[in-house]
Amino acid sequence: MIDILISAFALSVVLVGIHSYYGLEIIKRGIIFTDLAIGQMAAMGAAVSILFLEGQYIYPLSLLFALSGGFVIAVSSRKNENLEAFIGLMYAFGISGVFILLSKSSHGMETFQKLMAADILFTPMNDIIKTAILYGLLGIVIYIFHNKTKGFLRDALFFITFSVTVTSSVKLAGVLTVFALLVAPALISLIINRGKLLINAWIIGIAVNLTAILVSYNFDFPTGYTLVLLHAFIALIVSFIFGKKKRLVE
Amino acid sequence: MKKILIASISILYLVTTAHAGRIKVLTSYPYIADIVQKIGKEHVRVHYLARGNWDPHTVIPRPSFIAKVRRADLLIINGGQLEIGYLPPILKQANNADVFPGRKGFLDLSSSITMIDVPRSVSRAQGDMHPDGNPHYYLDPHNIPPLAKAITKKLCELDYHNASNYRNNQSVFLNKWNSKLAEWDRKLKSLRGISVVEYHKNFDYLLRRYGIKLVGTVEPLPGIPPTSRHMETISQIIARHSVKFIIHDVYHPERASKLLAKKHNIRMVVLPHDVGATNEAEGIFSLFDEIVRRLSQ
Numbered sequence: 001m002i003d004i005l006i007s008a009f010a011l012s013v014v015l016v017g018i019h020s021y022y023g024l025e026i027i028k029r030g031i032i033f034t035d036l037a038i039g040q041m042a043a044m045g046a047a048v049s050i051l052f053l054e055g056q057y058i059y060p061l062s063l064l065f066a067l068s069g070g071f072v073i074a075v076s077s078r079k080n081e082n083l084e085a086f087i088g089l090m091y092a093f094g095i096s097g098v099f100i101l102l103s104k105s106s107h108g109m110e111t112f113q114k115l116m117a118a119d120i121l122f123t124p125m126n127d128i129i130k131t132a133i134l135y136g137l138l139g140i141v142i143y144i145f146h147n148k149t150k151g152f153l154r155d156a157l158f159f160i161t162f163s164v165t166v167t168s169s170v171k172l173a174g175v176l177t178v179f180a181l182l183v184a185p186a187l188i189s190l191i192i193n194r195g196k197l198l199i200n201a202w203i204i205g206i207a208v209n210l211t212a213i214l215v216s217y218n219f220d221f222p223t224g225y226t227l228v229l230l231h232a233f234i235a236l237i238v239s240f241i242f243g244k245k246k247r248l249v250e
Numbered sequence: 251m252k253k254i255l256i257a258s259i260s261i262l263y264l265v266t267t268a269h270a271g272r273i274k275v276l277t278s279y280p281y282i283a284d285i286v287q288k289i290g291k292e293h294v295r296v297h298y299l300a301r302g303n304w305d306p307h308t309v310i311p312r313p314s315f316i317a318k319v320r321r322a323d324l325l326i327i328n329g330g331q332l333e334i335g336y337l338p339p340i341l342k343q344a345n346n347a348d349v350f351p352g353r354k355g356f357l358d359l360s361s362s363i364t365m366i367d368v369p370r371s372v373s374r375a376q377g378d379m380h381p382d383g384n385p386h387y388y389l390d391p392h393n394i395p396p397l398a399k400a401i402t403k404k405l406c407e408l409d410y411h412n413a414s415n416y417r418n419n420q421s422v423f424l425n426k427w428n429s430k431l432a433e434w435d436r437k438l439k440s441l442r443g444i445s446v447v448e449y450h451k452n453f454d455y456l457l458r459r460y461g462i463k464l465v466g467t468v469e470p471l472p473g474i475p476p477t478s479r480h481m482e483t484i485s486q487i488i489a490r491h492s493v494k495f496i497i498h499d500v501y502h503p504e505r506a507s508k509l510l511a512k513k514h515n516i517r518m519v520v521l522p523h524d525v526g527a528t529n530e531a532e533g534i535f536s537l538f539d540e541i542v543r544r545l546s547q
Binding site (some may be wrong): 121 | 309310312313314316339340342343470471474477
């Protein structure tokens with residue numbers, strides 16, 4: 001059994017690696033639901049592929065939809081004051097669109113969920129290695145250009161790389177798992193607010209992942225959901241106890 | 251140190267040899283496990299994956315599923331693509347070549363049955379998700395004997411030392427089953443010719459067997475929750491065919507079926523679809539006892 005647990009753990013580490021960076025960014029920018037909105041847009045691309053193309057070109061179509069979602073958010077982040085509302089609506093648009101598209105196909109939702117989200121337990125090592133390489137390259141791009149760009153170019157870079165990441169992560173681990181790994185370690189790290197935020201988020205994320213996978217194995221719980229539950233629970237407790245008072249606007 | 255090592259090795263040896271005679275059988279659903287238990291008796295150790303009260307199409311995998319597949323000598327599935335949504339990745343990760351499809355340690359029960367509703371062409375837009383036909387064939391009690399025979403044959407093949415035991419257990423099982431069949435046939439005879447509506451096409455085989463007319467489903471397509479227009483259509487169908495009751499299962503939300511039943515003042519009958527789906531259905535015999543009891547109430 002140890003090999004299965006190792007691959008689940010390896011995947012969760014790869015995901016924490018890149019998503020902690022995005023998590024810190026989106027919490028600072030106050031656009032947490034960007035992840036869910038882009039994830040839903042990717043899902044809509046997949047639904048279009050399932051319904052009209054018998055499931056062909058599912059990845060390119062998901063990516064295309066995700067990128068257009070990311071681009072629209074990047075543009076409107078420059079001019080829209082109520083960005084969070086905009087992103088929330090995009091999420092609602094995506095999820096209802098998927099549902100309507102698939103309502104004409106029997107067992108459509110079930111097939112769809114399976115195509116969109118593998119259980120974290122079942123990702124083959126090849127896919128994990130491929131993802132690690134892709135995210136490593138994205139990490140290098142971000143590292144080089146993050147401080148060299150500014151204004152719209154920086155936003156565009158951020159949202160485009162984010163869309164690519166979300167599309168492949170959601171496929172590997174599911175929407176909820178990706179969301180938890182994105183937000184929880186980053187939030188805890190921001191609350192602790194000492195030393196290097198990104199490194200802290202990594203350490204926290206990896207520790208919680210390891211615990212969650214062992215708990216899931218020990219009690220025979222579905223692995224993805226255990227991961228989400230533990231990340232959410234710990235982040236909730238930490239922010240409830242140590243969270244800073246909100247700065248009221250006006 | 252050496253003594254401890256020798257002692258532990260010998261204990262390990264004893265533990266492993268104590269079970270060496272028993273075939274480790276894994277089944278996808280509990281109803282299969284119960285038949286295997288009744289035929290294999292003390293010569294088998296049976297486990298199953300999905301619980302009886304779960305939706306058989308959507309099973310959320312757990313780590314233990316992989317461990318169970320790894321340990322199995324024989325894997326028996328319902329087939330007809332009922333397990334397509336969760337079993338393939340488990341088999342792949344567990345990587346136990348003995349129980350791969352086509353190997354000696356694998357049995358697909360659907361191959362001993364002729365399935366109904368086999369689509370002429372498979373297209374998702376047409377609403378055909380099961381290209382092999384409707385996979386809920388085991389809910390016709392007349393389909394159980396061929397399954398029992400296929401299981402016996404496979405057990406004899408894997409463990410020929412106990413073949414005579416398996417054959418004896420099989421004939422005991424079949425004798426009891428046949429007398430039960432006569433009872434069930436008698437009790438359901440009065441339902442011949444009536445019209446019913448089903449939520450999901452779970453009980454088609456049973457309905458066909460007993461001449462009960464299925465005039466519609468509450469789901470517009472398998473797996474898709476009812477829409478307003480479809481509710482209207484099905485409501486008209488219920489009135490036109492003077493439908494006697496609506497058959498529902500234990501895992502879909504009951505709201506739509508209840509609403510229709512109330513509107514037309516007819517019964518909604520919740521039927522167990524597998525061993526363990528309701529408290530009464532604790533084995534393959536009581537599963538059908540309970541289905542017949544609820545239908546003929």
